[in-house]
Amino acid sequence: MPELPEVETVTNSVKKHILNKSFNSLELFWPKTLDNFTILDFNQKIKGKKVVNVFRRAKYIIIQFENILIAVHLRMTGKLYAVDSLEKDQKHISLYLPFDNKYLIYKDTRKFGRFYMYDNMDILNHKLGIEPLSESFTQKWLIENMKKKKRQIKSLLFDQSFISGLGNIYIDESLWRAEIHPLTASHKISKPKVKALHASIVKVLSDSIKLGGSTIRDYTYDFAYVGNYALNLKVFGKQGEKCPRCKYKITKTKVAQRGTHYCKKCQKK
DNA sequence: CCATGAACCTGGTCGC
């Protein structure tokens, strides 16, 4: 499901509820959700410990306890949210954690999402690339690092060890804004276009965060919550419609095994 | 190093 802006939105929503709280049990219904730890580990290391911070790194929601952390990855259909009482319909609830008189629910239709337990951020920081909304993500960084890779630009932008947080929607939107064909070899893109790509990535992600992410289909991240960035999408899901820039018809194809939307007229290789 | 395909899962949609 979610890319950086949606994970940011969920993280902030969950943080409001669980900061300074503690969990006394973990009710597990889909065991594979716990990737690298067990209920026993939870009872020994997390139970009763206070949540000291909740933050986002790439597409992970990090729940920080005093000496340990839980990282949640929602993958395609995961939802993490707090409620006052358990819903009657427990379908697709993979696990939940009671706290105070409330519950932190993890619901996941396709069951791809995972919870990880780590002592600190070292493992994740080691495998994840630069945060696109951090100060270190500069035009210079992108120019220098794109030169070093010889890959289809869409594949490269998907690679979380290069830039972390982008996914199918925001890649298509960023490439459209920068007028770059998704199959262009990364080292062959001109400097002005790389600069435009840098600006597009920052613009698209930050605009989306302001609107609470994109909600497509009947997707919501919190009960009351619906992100509105979907209204701003220019090419994603717009196949057959007119390009907002040149009025040519938006094409949909496959790149890196993923549905890819672009304008053949203004995004040339 | 890079590209491709499969695997992990369930549900919605489209064509016949």
Place this chain on the structure above:
DNA sequence: TGCGACCAGGTTCATG
């Protein structure tokens, strides 16, 4: 209405 094929915002692993 039913059924099969294909699609879905992600990641990881195996294979050329």
